[in-house]
Amino acid sequence: MNPSDIPPDAAIHETLGDPRLQTAIYTATQRLIDHRKKAVAADALPAYQDLRALAHRIKRHTIEHLDYYLELVESQVAARGGKVVFCEDANEVADFVLNLAKEKGERLIVKSKSMTTEEVHLNDRLESHQLEAVETDLGEYLLQLAHQRPYHIVAPALHMTRYDVADVLTKNLGVEREVEPEKQTKIARATLREKFLEAGIGITGANFVVAGSGAVVVVENEGNARLSSSAPRIHIAIAGIEKLIPSAKDLAVFLKLLGRSATGQPLTVYTSFLSGPRRENEPDGPKEFYLVLLDGGRTKLLADPGKRESLFCIRCGACLNHCPVYRKIGGHNYPWVYSGPIGAIITPQFHGIGKDPWLPFASSLCGACAEVCPVKIDIPKVLLKLRFEVTASGAKGPGERKAFSLWAAIMARPKLFSLFGAIAAHFAPRPKNGAWIRKLSWPMNLAPLAAWLSQRDLPPPAAQSFRSQWKSRKAAR
Amino acid sequence: MSARDNILGRIRTALGRMPGEGIAPRPSFDLQIPSLPDRTALFCERFEALAGKPHLAADPSAALETVKAICNGRSAVAADHPLLAETGILNLEGVEHSFPDAAAQREACALCDIGISSATYSLADTGTMVMFAKPSEPRLVSLLPPIHVALIPASSILAGLEDLLTRVADPAAYSSSMVLITGPSRTADIEQILIRGVHGPGEVHAVVLTYC
Ligand code: SF4
Numbered sequence: 105m106n107p108s109d110i111p112p113d114a115a116i117h118e119t120l121g122d123p124r125l126q127t128a129i130y131t132a133t134q135r136l137i138d139h140r141k142k143a144v145a146a147d148a149l150p151a152y153q154d155l156r157a158l159a160h161r162i163k164r165h166t167i168e169h170l171d172y173y174l175e176l177v178e179s180q181v182a183a184r185g186g187k188v189v190f191c192e193d194a195n196e197v198a199d200f201v202l203n204l205a206k207e208k209g210e211r212l213i214v215k216s217k218s219m220t221t222e223e224v225h226l227n228d229r230l231e232s233h234q235l236e237a238v239e240t241d242l243g244e245y246l247l248q249l250a251h252q253r254p255y256h257i258v259a260p261a262l263h264m265t266r267y268d269v270a271d272v273l274t275k276n277l278g279v280e281r282e283v284e285p286e287k288q289t290k291i292a293r294a295t296l297r298e299k300f301l302e303a304g305i306g307i308t309g310a311n312f313v314v315a316g317s318g319a320v321v322v323v324e325n326e327g328n329a330r331l332s333s334s335a336p337r338i339h340i341a342i343a344g345i346e347k348l349i350p351s352a353k354d355l356a357v358f359l360k361l362l363g364r365s366a367t368g369q370p371l372t373v374y375t376s377f378l379s380g381p382r383r384e385n386e387p388d389g390p391k392e393f394y395l396v397l398l399d400g401g402r403t404k405l406l407a408d409p410g411k412r413e414s415l416f417c418i419r420c421g422a423c424l425n426h427c428p429v430y431r432k433i434g435g436h437n438y439p440w441v442y443s444g445p446i447g448a449i450i451t452p453q454f455h456g457i458g459k460d461p462w463l464p465f466a467s468s469l470c471g472a473c474a475e476v477c478p479v480k481i482d483i484p485k486v487l488l489k490l491r492f493e494v495t496a497s498g499a500k501g502p503g504e505r506k507a508f509s510l511w512a513a514i515m516a517r518p519k520l521f522s523l524f525g526a527i528a529a530h531f532a533p534r535p536k537n538g539a540w541i542r543k544l545s546w547p548m549n550l551a552p553l554a555a556w557l558s559q560r561d562l563p564p565p566a567a568q569s570f571r572s573q574w575k576s577r578k579a580a581r
Numbered sequence: 582m583s584a585r586d587n588i589l590g591r592i593r594t595a596l597g598r599m600p601g602e603g604i605a606p607r608p609s610f611d612l613q614i615p616s617l618p619d620r621t622a623l624f625c626e627r628f629e630a631l632a633g634k635p636h637l638a639a640d641p642s643a644a645l646e647t648v649k650a651i652c653n654g655r656s657a658v659a660a661d662h663p664l665l666a667e668t669g670i671l672n673l674e675g676v677e678h679s680f681p682d683a684a685a686q687r688e689a690c691a692l693c694d695i696g697i698s699s700a701t702y703s704l705a706d707t708g709t710m711v712m713f714a715k716p717s718e719p720r721l722v723s724l725l726p727p728i729h730v731a732l733i734p735a736s737s738i739l740a741g742l743e744d745l746l747t748r749v750a751d752p753a754a755y756s757s758s759m760v761l762i763t764g765p766s767r768t769a770d771i772e773q774i775l776i777r778g779v780h781g782p783g784e785v786h787a788v789v790l791t792y793c
Contacts, residue, residue: 165608169598180753246771259773264772269771286774286776293778301691326780330760331781369763370763379753383757388721399591403588
């Protein structure tokens with residue numbers, strides 16, 4: 105591919121050249137890898153592989169009958185006194201929240217972590233209408249103050265140091281500079297506690313939408329989702345239409361996989377199963393409940409049975425942690441809120457492959473993501489399909505296609521192959537003391553090769569090619 | 582056409598389905614309940630591993646003494662639960678309960694040090710307490726105060742999630758909110774350093790009533 109096809113090239117180099125950031129990404133993901141590994145080991149969860157296969161089947165069944173389950177959840181939520189609101193896109197979600205806030209005379213909204221609302225840039229829209237929308241997950245709160253987007257699905261602020269946090273808190277809250285994470289957390293707790301008690305509307309995401317119960321399931325460790333869904337008068341849950349599962353029983357499969365795959369926890373600290381507003385005999389809880397179900401590009405994925413499984417994702421983040429590309433370039437160099445392997449497959453499908461054609465190529469296809477995915481999404485397979493589509497759409501330009509046809513022609517002809525091999529070996533530089541090649545000189549310094557080498561070093565060519573070594577050894581025997 | 586009809590229409594076109602069409606049988610599986618000989622011991626062990634504080638009480642007066650020691654004169658709000666009345670916890674000094682309305686209860690929960698409740702079930706294999714929103718288990722008592730104390734009848738400790746979902750096939754049939762609480766509130770959002778009590782209680786006690 106053309107180096108010019110990679111828009112964030114400079115940004116990626118910046119990330120790669122920042123040793124502090126590299127260490128932060130590496131240690132954070134390594135810790136999550138280690139925790140997951142222990143939690144899904146045979147002695148801790150003997151049924152792990154069966155659960156994965158079952159989770160995949162349940163998701164496939166739900167997605168392949170999605171119209172049925174959406175109508176079911178709609179009627180069940182209504183039966184519990186709540187209301188389902190379907191939204192085509194981000195704007196419709198923001199419109200709904202804005203109008204509701206206006207109609208009910210509410211100004212302050214507390215929000216708990218939700219990737220779906222990140223998708224719709226809800227906060228910007230709300231703020232432009234003089235509504236205050238406060239993120240309440242500690243990491244998300246810090247990001248909101250710093251005007252950044254999440255770095256990781258599960259650990260949104262993993263790129264920030266305690267010193268960054270100190271700066272952000274001092275600048276925005278006017279508090280004295282504090283570098284102890286424990287005290288920083290206390291400051292955030294106190295500030296956000298007031299917001300929880302004052303807010304008229306609480307917005308949460310949903311990890312699962314249980315169709316048969318008309319309920320949303322929210323998992324978290326901090327308690328901010330419980331507060332957002334219990335303290336304000338109105339609770340709005342916002343979820344993508346793919347979050348459905350048929351019944352509460354299925355949680356025995358999904359909850360066992362989600363916490364373990366994400367952070368190695370058998371269960372997160374809080375798992376809330378919420379259905380409708382408070383009932384008549386209940387002493388507290390919201391008086392109104394809305395479930396917003398967003399399409400936002402999801403229906404585009406349904407037609408192709410091979411790529412449909414991209415919608416099975418339960419956002420555990422395991423594929424990010426295990427991805428050698430994510431672990432080097434981090435979260436912010438991906439073009440959208442979803443980063444890592446899952447971002448690489450859903451971003452082009454939600455937005456159209458024309459927008460970020462380089463994305464499906466930013467992978468080594470090592471397969472680590474598919475191996476750890478709790479719902480067994482075959483991410484490499486989907487990446488290959490997308491690569492094919494990008495190429496077929498002509499987005500890669502005629503030069504590259506010609507180059508690869510030529511390459512294929514040479515590879516298919518052994519004589520030509522050894523001829524070109526010999527030529528390349530003849531012209532290749534031979535750095536002193538067996539050092540690796542970092543630069544090519546004329547006539548080999550072609551643009552694509554130079555671009556390739558700008559990221560990698562190449563071992564010097566062997567004195568004798570593999571093929572001729574093979575021949576002479578065979579003869580000697 | 583509404584967004585709803587558009588979305589359902591696109592889904593049906595993509596999947597080749599008709600409005601009102603039924604579904605193929607869903608993947609079936611059995612909830613297998615592990616047989617655990619000593620659920621109380623396992624619950625305490627797992628709960629403690631999460632930094633929860635387990636206590637055993639062999640009779641109501643022991644439960645009362647335990648809660649009294651935890652409160653140690655600090656202010657508390659208690660749920661109106663028969664178990665709490667029975668043990669005399671509702672009469673402890675500094676313990677408020679039976680509020681005239683939701684607003685009063687909420688304010689008390691926001692100001693006090695300790696929330697005292699029961700839990701409908703507990704799960705041994707994960708050290709989890711299961712609470713349903715109802716008059717005797719308000720949502721905010723286990724959420725707003727920095728310390729949460731729950732009285733748990735030993736007989737209500739289940740093996741685990743499978744056991745719970747067998748007994749309670751549809752939690753929505755009972756309450757608008759079922760919450761599984763597995764240890765104290767925590768975060769690791771700043772430099773992956775574990776900190777307890779970020780929004781929910783940072784200290785959680787389970788007083789296991791071995792007599793009921
Ligand atoms: S694709 Fe799989 S591994 Fe990646 S976040 Fe989604 S569920 Fe987790």
